[in-house]
Amino acid sequence: MPETLVKKSTSKKKAKSTKAKSKYSKATYLKWYEIMLRVRKFEEKALFAYSKQLIRGFCHVYIGQEAIAAALTTAITADDKLVTAYRQHGVALARGLDSKSCMAELFGKSTGCVKGKGGSMHFFSKEHNYFGGNGIVGAQIPIGTGIALAEQYRGTKHLAVTMFGDGAARQGALYESFNMAMTWKLPVLYIVENNGYAMGTSVERTSNVHDLYKIGSSFDMPSEQIDGMSPEAVHEGIERAAKHIRSGKGPYFLEIKTYRYKGHSVSDPAKYRSKEELQSYLDIDPIVITEEKMLNDKIATQKDIDKIKANIKAEIDEAFEFASNSPFPLGSELYDDNYVQEDYPFIMD
Amino acid sequence: MSRIINLREALREALQEEMRRDEDVFLMGEEVALYNGAYKVSKGMLDEFGAKRVIDTPIAELGFAGIGVGAAMNGLRPVVEFMTWNFAVLAFDQIVNNAAKTLSQSAGQYKCPIVFRGPSGSAGQLAQQHSQTFESWLANCPGLKVISCIDPADAKGLLKSAIRDDDPICMMESEALYGLKGEVPEGEYLVPIGKAAIRKEGTDVTLVSFNKMIEVTKKAAIELEKEGISAEVIDLRTIRPLDHETLVTSLKKTNRMVVIDESWPFAGVSAEIAYEMQKYAFDYLDAPVTRVNAADTSLGYAPTLVEEYLPNPSKVIKAVKEVLYVGS
Numbered sequence: 001m002p003e004t005l006v007k008k009s010t011s012k013k014k015a016k017s018t019k020a021k022s023k024y025s026k027a028t029y030l031k032w033y034e035i036m037l038r039v040r041k042f043e044e045k046a047l048f049a050y051s052k053q054l055i056r057g058f059c060h061v062y063i064g065q066e067a068i069a070a071a072l073t074t075a076i077t078a079d080d081k082l083v084t085a086y087r088q089h090g091v092a093l094a095r096g097l098d099s100k101s102c103m104a105e106l107f108g109k110s111t112g113c114v115k116g117k118g119g120s121m122h123f124f125s126k127e128h129n130y131f132g133g134n135g136i137v138g139a140q141i142p143i144g145t146g147i148a149l150a151e152q153y154r155g156t157k158h159l160a161v162t163m164f165g166d167g168a169a170r171q172g173a174l175y176e177s178f179n180m181a182m183t184w185k186l187p188v189l190y191i192v193e194n195n196g197y198a199m200g201t202s203v204e205r206t207s208n209v210h211d212l213y214k215i216g217s218s219f220d221m222p223s224e225q226i227d228g229m230s231p232e233a234v235h236e237g238i239e240r241a242a243k244h245i246r247s248g249k250g251p252y253f254l255e256i257k258t259y260r261y262k263g264h265s266v267s268d269p270a271k272y273r274s275k276e277e278l279q280s281y282l283d284i285d286p287i288v289i290t291e292e293k294m295l296n297d298k299i300a301t302q303k304d305i306d307k308i309k310a311n312i313k314a315e316i317d318e319a320f321e322f323a324s325n326s327p328f329p330l331g332s333e334l335y336d337d338n339y340v341q342e343d344y345p346f347i348m349d
Numbered sequence: 350m351s352r353i354i355n356l357r358e359a360l361r362e363a364l365q366e367e368m369r370r371d372e373d374v375f376l377m378g379e380e381v382a383l384y385n386g387a388y389k390v391s392k393g394m395l396d397e398f399g400a401k402r403v404i405d406t407p408i409a410e411l412g413f414a415g416i417g418v419g420a421a422m423n424g425l426r427p428v429v430e431f432m433t434w435n436f437a438v439l440a441f442d443q444i445v446n447n448a449a450k451t452l453s454q455s456a457g458q459y460k461c462p463i464v465f466r467g468p469s470g471s472a473g474q475l476a477q478q479h480s481q482t483f484e485s486w487l488a489n490c491p492g493l494k495v496i497s498c499i500d501p502a503d504a505k506g507l508l509k510s511a512i513r514d515d516d517p518i519c520m521m522e523s524e525a526l527y528g529l530k531g532e533v534p535e536g537e538y539l540v541p542i543g544k545a546a547i548r549k550e551g552t553d554v555t556l557v558s559f560n561k562m563i564e565v566t567k568k569a570a571i572e573l574e575k576e577g578i579s580a581e582v583i584d585l586r587t588i589r590p591l592d593h594e595t596l597v598t599s600l601k602k603t604n605r606m607v608v609i610d611e612s613w614p615f616a617g618v619s620a621e622i623a624y625e626m627q628k629y630a631f632d633y634l635d636a637p638v639t640r641v642n643a644a645d646t647s648l649g650y651a652p653t654l655v656e657e658y659l660p661n662p663s664k665v666i667k668a669v670k671e672v673l674y675v676g677s
Contacts, residue, residue: 081423083419113456114454114455114456114458115456117453117454117456118454118455118456122454122455124454124456124458124459125458126455126458126459131419131422131423131459132451132454132455132459134447135446136442136446136447139415139442139443139446139447141415142411142412142413142414142415142416142418142419142443143415143416143418143419143443143447144419145412145415145416145419146415146416146417146418146419146420146421146422146423146427147419147420147422148419149416149419149420149425150419150420150423150424150425151423153375153401153420153425154424160419160423172411173411173412173415173442176407176409176411176412176413177412177415177416179407179409179412180406180407180409180412180413180416183407336456336457337452337453337455337456337457338452338453338491338492339452339492339494339516340452340460340462340514340515340516341514341515341516344590345543345590345593346491349628
C-alpha cells in the first residue's frame with residue numbers, strides 16, 4: 001500500500017481479517033466485484049469510444065475509484081439521496097442506472113439517461129434518487145445539504161449522500177455547507193473522494209492541511225479517513241457514518257483516499273505524477289485484490305468470477321451497440337425542459 | 350373590497366398566505382426570523398410558523414442559496430431572501446448554474462421551484478456596492494423568470510404566483526419603497542407572471558419602466574400632461590419573460606417610446622426593449638426608441654453623485670421631448 005494512502009491505516013486490520021473468516025457474505029463480495037467490474041469495463045469502453053470520437057466534450061472516468069462505487073451498493077439504501085461531482089459514471093452505475101442509458105448519454109443520444117442533454121458530467125435519475133453529476137466544482141455540496149434539509153423537514157430517515165473530489169474541498173461552498181449542516185444537524189453524509197489531484201494540482205499544493213478529514217473538525221463534525229481501495233473499508237466507513245446520521249445526530253464526513261489510474265480527463269496525460277506512484281496504486285487495484293481475496297479465501301469460485309466477467313462483457317458490448325444505434329435528439333428538443341411552463345415564450349428571432 | 354397597506358405588508362401577506370396554504374413552502378435567509386426581517390417583510394412570521402419554516406441563516410449567500418436549490422430539487426418550495434440582491438452576487442453560481450439549469454440537465458426529471466427575492470437598486474447614499482440592479486444579469490439566463498415590481502397589490506399577487514410556479518424565480522423589490530402604500534384587494538388573488546400593467550393610458554409617447562423607476566416615470570407623466578403631452582405608462586412587472594405584446598401594441602398607438610431603467614445601459618433591459626421595438630414595430634416608429642438609465646459608472650456616495658447617476662423626472666421629460674422633437 002502506498003504510504004500516503006491512509007494516515008489512520010487500516011492495513012494491519014485488513015491483513016488480519018483476510019485470514020479470519022470474512023464477515024461479508026459471498027453475495028456481498030460478488031455484488032461488489034460485479035459493480036466494480038461493470039464500472040471498469042464501462043469506463044474502458046467509454047475511453048475506446050472517445051478515441052473513435054463517438055464521445056465528445058469532457059470525459060472524466062472513474063477507473064481506480066471503483067471500490068467506492070462498490071460500497072455505495074451495500075452501505076446505503078435505495079431511498080437515500082445522492083449527489084456528486086462530474087467524475088460520476090461509476091457512482092451513477094452504483095446507484096442502479098443501467099449501462100445502456102449511461103453509455104447512450106455519453107454518446108449524446110436521445111436514449112441516454114437525460115436524453116443527450118447532459119453528457120459525461122450530468123447523469124440524473126429521479127427513479128434512482130440520483131441528483132446528478134454536477135460540473136461546477138463543489139457546487140453540489142450546498143445542494144446535497146439542501147437535499148438533506150428537505151429530508152429533515154419531512155421527518156424521514158433518509159441520508160443525503162454528498163460526494164465531491166479533493167479539489168472541491170478548497171471551495172468556500174464546502175465551509176458554508178458544513179457550518180449550516182452542523183448547526184441544523186442535517187442528515188447529510190459528506191464524502192470527499194480524495195484521489196490526490198485536483199486536475200494537475202496535488203492536495204499538498206493547495207493547502208497547508210493535507211488530511212482533508214481534518215476540515216470537519218473545525219465544525220465539530222465527526223470525520224474520519226478511510227482506505228478507498230478496499231470495498232470492505234469503504235462499506236464499513238459509510239455504514240458507520242450512516243448509522244450516526246440516521247440516529248439524528250447530524251452530519252458525518254468521510255475522507256475516502258483513492259486514486260484515479262487515468263488522467264483528470266481524457267486529454268490529460270497526467271505528467272504531474274510519477275510512474276512509481278501510479279504503480280504503487282495499481283498494485284492495490286481493488287478489482288484485482290477483491291478477485292484474489294474471493295479465490296484465496298474460497299468465498300467464490302473461478303467459475304463464479306468467470307461468469308460475472310462474461311456477463312459484464314456482454315452487457316457493456318450491448319451498451320455500446322445500443323448507444324451506437326440510438327438516434328441523436330432532434331435539434332428542436334433544445335427547447336424542452338428549460339421551463340416547466342409549457343407555453344414559455346422563448347425569444348426565437 | 351380593498352385597503353391601503355404598504356409594500357412590505359403586501360409581501361408579508363403573500364408569504365403568509367402561501368405558507369398557510371402549502372406546508373412545503375418555507376422562508377430562509379439572513380435575519381428573517383428572530384430579527385423579523387432586515388426590512389421587516391417577515392415580521393411576526395417566526396411566531397406564526399416556527400423555526401422549522403422561518404429559518405435564520407448565517408451570512409453565507411452561496412451556501413444557503415444552494416441549500417435552497419437542493420431542497421427545491423428534493424420537493425420543497427423554498428423562498429430564499431437576500432438582504433439585498435447585491436449580496437446575491439455571491440450566490441450567482443447556485444442561481445445561474447444550478448437553479449436555472451437543473452430541469453434541462455436532468456431532462457425534466459428534477460424541477461427547481463424556488464423563489465429568490467430581495468431588494469434591488471439604489472436606496473439613498475449607499476455607494477458603489479449596495480446600489481446595483483441585477484434584472485438584466487439574471488434575465489439573460491434561460492431557465493429563470495425575473496420579476497421586478499414595487500406596486501403593493503401587484504407585488505403581492507406576483508409573489509404568490511412565483512411561490513406556486515414550478516420554475517425558479519428571481520424577484521426584485523425595493524429597499525427604498527418597502528413603505529410605499531397602495532390599495533391592495535382583500536382576499537385571495539394572483540397576478541400572472543409575464544404580463545405588464547398599463548399604469549396610465551396615453552397617446553403621444555409610451556414610457557416603459559419597472560420597479561422604483563415607475564414612480565419617477567409616473568411623476569414625469571404628470572408633468573408632461575401639464576404641457577399637453579399624453580404619455581402612456583407601462584410597468585413591466587416581469588422582466589423575463591418580457592410582455593412583448595403589450596409593448597408593441599402601445600408603440601403602434603403612440604409611435605414613440607422611452608424606456609426608464611435604473612440598470613446600467615450596456616446590454617440592459619432597455620437595450621433589449623429597443624431591439625424588440627425596431628424589430629417588430631419598425632414601421633410604426635416616428636423616432637428612435639430612447640432610454641434613460643443609471644449612468645454608465647459606479648455610484649458614488651455624495652448626494653450630487655447620486656443625483657447625477659439616477660434617472661429622475663426631468664431626465665425623463667428631456668428624453669420624451671427628444672422623441673417628440675419638441676424643444677425643452
